[in-house]
Amino acid sequence: MKPELVCFWTAVGLYGISTFSYLFGIIAKYEKLFMVGLFSALAGFIPHTAAIALRWKAGGIEPFITISESITFGIFTTMLIFLVFQFTIKKVRPLGVLVMPVAFVLLGWAGTLMKDVATQLAPALQSWWLWVHIIGATTGFGSVLMAAGLGLFYILKEKKSGGIYDKLPDLQALDNLSYRFVAGGFIMYGLMIISGAYWSNTVKGSYWAWDPVEVWSLISWLIYGIYLHLRITFGWRGRKLALYSLVAVVVMIVSYWGVPFSMETFHSGFRIEH
Amino acid sequence: MMRRIYGLLSSVKLAMGLLIAILISCVVGVTIFRGERAWELIFNSLWFNGLLVLLVLNVAFCFFGRIWGRKVTLISLGMILFHLSFVTILVGIVYNSFFYFRGTIRLTESETLPNADPMSYDVINHGRFFDLSRLKGNTTLIKMHRGYKVDGTDKRAGYEIEVGEGIFKKQDIIYVTHHLEYRGFKYFNDKEGYSLLIILYDKLGRELYGGHVPLQSFKQKDETYLYSTGTKEEGPGGLAYPQDPVKPLFGLQATYEPSKFTERAGDTIFTVWPLVVPDEHKAETLPDHGAGQKPDAPDPHANMKKEDMAAAHSDGKKTGTVATEKPLAEGKVPIGKKIRVGDYYLEAREVRYWVAMSVRYDPGQPIVLASLWIGLGGMVITFIGRIRRSRI
Numbered sequence: 001m002k003p004e005l006v007c008f009w010t011a012v013g014l015y016g017i018s019t020f021s022y023l024f025g026i027i028a029k030y031e032k033l034f035m036v037g038l039f040s041a042l043a044g045f046i047p048h049t050a051a052i053a054l055r056w057k058a059g060g061i062e063p064f065i066t067i068s069e070s071i072t073f074g075i076f077t078t079m080l081i082f083l084v085f086q087f088t089i090k091k092v093r094p095l096g097v098l099v100m101p102v103a104f105v106l107l108g109w110a111g112t113l114m115k116d117v118a119t120q121l122a123p124a125l126q127s128w129w130l131w132v133h134i135i136g137a138t139t140g141f142g143s144v145l146m147a148a149g150l151g152l153f154y155i156l157k158e159k160k161s162g163g164i165y166d167k168l169p170d171l172q173a174l175d176n177l178s179y180r181f182v183a184g185g186f187i188m189y190g191l192m193i194i195s196g197a198y199w200s201n202t203v204k205g206s207y208w209a210w211d212p213v214e215v216w217s218l219i220s221w222l223i224y225g226i227y228l229h230l231r232i233t234f235g236w237r238g239r240k241l242a243l244y245s246l247v248a249v250v251v252m253i254v255s256y257w258g259v260p261f262s263m264e265t266f267h268s269g270f271r272i273e274h
Numbered sequence: 275m276m277r278r279i280y281g282l283l284s285s286v287k288l289a290m291g292l293l294i295a296i297l298i299s300c301v302v303g304v305t306i307f308r309g310e311r312a313w314e315l316i317f318n319s320l321w322f323n324g325l326l327v328l329l330v331l332n333v334a335f336c337f338f339g340r341i342w343g344r345k346v347t348l349i350s351l352g353m354i355l356f357h358l359s360f361v362t363i364l365v366g367i368v369y370n371s372f373f374y375f376r377g378t379i380r381l382t383e384s385e386t387l388p389n390a391d392p393m394s395y396d397v398i399n400h401g402r403f404f405d406l407s408r409l410k411g412n413t414t415l416i417k418m419h420r421g422y423k424v425d426g427t428d429k430r431a432g433y434e435i436e437v438g439e440g441i442f443k444k445q446d447i448i449y450v451t452h453h454l455e456y457r458g459f460k461y462f463n464d465k466e467g468y469s470l471l472i473i474l475y476d477k478l479g480r481e482l483y484g485g486h487v488p489l490q491s492f493k494q495k496d497e498t499y500l501y502s503t504g505t506k507e508e509g510p511g512g513l514a515y516p517q518d519p520v521k522p523l524f525g526l527q528a529t530y531e532p533s534k535f536t537e538r539a540g541d542t543i544f545t546v547w548p549l550v551v552p553d554e555h556k557a558e559t560l561p562d563h564g565a566g567q568k569p570d571a572p573d574p575h576a577n578m579k580k581e582d583m584a585a586a587h588s589d590g591k592k593t594g595t596v597a598t599e600k601p602l603a604e605g606k607v608p609i610g611k612k613i614r615v616g617d618y619y620l621e622a623r624e625v626r627y628w629v630a631m632s633v634r635y636d637p638g639q640p641i642v643l644a645s646l647w648i649g650l651g652g653m654v655i656t657f658i659g660r661i662r663r664s665r666i
Contacts, residue, residue, distance in 0.1 A: 120428060123427075123428065123429045123430045123449065123450040123451065124450045124451065126427060126429075126451060127451060176664070180660075180661070183657050183660070184657065186653065187650070187653045187654060187657055190649070190650050190653055191650060194646045194647065194649075194650050197643075197646060198643060198646070201639065201643065202451065202453075203450060203451060203462075204462060204632070205453065205460055205462045205632055205634040205636070206634075207639070207642065207643060207646075210303070210312070210313060210317040210318075212304045212308065212309075215300050215303055215304045215317075216304055218300055219297060219300045219301060219304070222293060222296065222297045222300070223297065225293060226290070226293050226294065226297065229286075229289065229290060229293065230290075233286050233289075233290075234286070234290070
C-alpha cells in the first residue's frame with residue numbers, strides 16, 4: 001500500500017475512533033470520552049495532512065481538483081478550524097459530536113472515490129485564484145459546520161441539564177458563537193463566489209452563467225444570507241436559528257459535494273472540444 | 275399612492291419574501307428543471323429577472339431608507355457598502371444589457387473575416403444600443419498551436435490571431451487564460467477542430483473543385499475522438515459535395531484519423547453516397563474544368579461562404595440530400611492520396627485547424643466586478659465591527 005493511502009486510511013480510522021468517542025460520550029454523559037475524541041481527532045489530523053502533502057508532492061498540482069481531493073481538502077480545513085477552536089476557546093468540549101461524524105463519513109466517502117494522482121492541471125484552472133476560491137469554499141464549509149454543531153448544543157442544553165450540559169457555555173454564548181461562525185462562513189462563501197466569478201470572467205469572458213454549480217453556491221449563500229437577516233432584521237435568536245443552522249448545513253453538504261460533482265460542468269474540468 | 279409604493283418597496287418583509295422566492299426558484303432550477311430548461315423557464319425568464327430587480331430596488335429603499343441620517347459606524351459602513359454593491363451591480367448589468375456584444379467567430383487557419391459583417395459570426399447577440407460600426411477591421415486566424423506552452427506550462431491550445439485594421443492591428447496568441455483585447459472587444463478561445471481541404475478531380479486527374487470541410491469531434495466509448503463531418507446534435511453524417519453554390523454530385527462523409535506521430539498527417543476515410551437532390555435545390559452547375567476553388571490558390575476556401583461552412587453539416591441526411599442506402603464508394607487513404615469515386619477522384623490534400631472564438635464587448639462588466647469586491651469588503655468591515663463591539 002502506498003504511504004499516501006496508509007496515511008489517508010489511518011486518518012479515517014482515527015476520525016472513526018474520535019466519532020464513536022464523542023457519540024458514546026454524549027450518550028453516556030461521560031466527559032472523558034470527549035477528550036479521547038479530541039485527541040483522536042488531533043492524531044488523525046496528522047496523517048490526514050500527510051496524505052494531502054504526499055499526494056500534492058506526487059502529482060505536483062493543487063491537491064483539490066478531483067471530487068475525492070476536494071472532499072479531503074474540505075475536511076482538512078474543517079478539522080483545522082475545529083481543532084484551533086477546541087484548543088484555544090476550550091468552551092464547547094462536546095462539539096465534535098456533530099463535526100467528527102461528518103468528517104469521518106465524508107473522508108471515508110472520499111476514500112472510495114480516490115483516483116490515481118493527476119500530474120497535469122486543466123489549463124483553465126492554472127491560476128492562484130483557484131486557491132482563493134477553494135480556501136473560501138472550504139473555510140466557509142468548516143465555519144457553518146461549526147455553527148451547526150453549536151446550534152445542536154444550544155438545542156440540547158435548552159432541553160437538558162446537569163453533567164456535561166452544565167459545563168457548556170450559557171445559551172446566549174452558544175447562540176452568539178454560532179452566529180459568528182455563520183457570519184464568517186457567509187463572508188468566506190462570498191469570497192468563494194466572487195473569486196469564482198472573477199476567474200470565470202478571465203477564462204470565459206462571463207462572470208455568471210447560471211450553471212448548476214454556480215446556482216448551488218448561490219443557494220448556499222442565500223440560505224446564510226436569510227439566516228443573517230432573520231437574526232439582524234427580524235430579531236430571531238436561539239432555538240429557531242439553531243434549528244435553521246442544522247438544516248442549512250445539510251443543504252451545504254449536498255450543494256458542496258453532492259450535486260455539482262455529479263454534473264459535467266466547468267468544475268469537472270474545463271471541457272475542451274477538439 | 276406613492277406613499278403606498280414606497281411603503282411596499284421599503285418593507286423588510288418584502289425583502290425576506292424576495293430572498294425566499296429567489297432561493298426557491300434557484301433550488302427548482304437545479305433540481306426539477308435543469309440545464310437549458312431551467313435557463314428558459316427560470317433564469318432567463320422575465321419574472322425571475324423581475325424578482326432580482328425588485329430585490330435590488332427593495333434593498334435600495336429598505337436599507338438606505340432606514341440607515342439614512344444615522345451615525346456612520348464601522349458596522350453600518352460595512353452594511354452600506356454591502357447593500358450599495360447590490361445596487362451598483364444592477365446598474366452595471368442594466369447598462370451592459372443595452373450596449374453589449376457577443377459573437378462566436380469561426381475561422382480556418384489563414385482565413386480572414388470582416389468584423390463588422392454579421393455573417394462573419396456563427397452566433398451573434400447584442401444590446402439594443404450597440405452600434406455595429408464599433409466593430410472595426412478584420413480578424414485573421416494565423417495559426418492554431420496545438421500543445422501550446424507558456425513558461426513550460428501546457429495551455430493545450432493557442433490561437434494566433436490578428437485583429438484590427440490598417441496600422442492599428444493587434445496580434446497575439448490567445449489561450450485559455452489569456453485573451454486579446456482590441457478596442458474594448460475581447461477575444462476568448464473556445465473550441466477548435468480539424469478541417470480537411472478536399473479536392474475533386476475528374477477521371478483525367480484535372481482539379482474541378484476544392485474547399486475546406488470542417489470536421490466535428492465525437493467522443494467514443496473508449497474515450498477516444500472520432501473526427502468526422504456531421505453535427506454535434508445528430509452525430510457523424512454526410513454533406514452534399516461539392517457545396518453551394520456549386521451543384522453537388524454526391525453525398526460525402528469524411529472522417530479523419532490523425533497520425534499519432536506527425537502533426538497534420540494521418541488518414542481520411544471517405545464514404546460517398548448517391549445524391550438525392552430535392553427539386554428546390556437549384557445550384558450552379560459545375561463547369562468542366564477549373565470550377566469551384568482552385569486548391570493551390572492562396573486561400574483555398576475563399577469561395578466558401580461562412581454560412582455554407584456552418585450549414586454544411588446540416589445539408590446532409592437531415593434534409594434528404596444524401597441518400598442513406600449503399601455507398602457508391604468508400605475507402606481509407608492517407609492525406610494527399612486520391613480515392614476513386616466513379617468518374618471522379620477525391621483527395622484530402624491537407625489538414626488545417628478551424629477555431630471558434632468568443633468575441634465579447636461588455637462595457638458594464640467592470641462596474642459589476644468592482645461591485646462584487648466592494649460587497650465583500652462591506653461584509654468583512656461589518657464582521658470586524660461586530661467583533662470589536664462585542665469586545666467593548
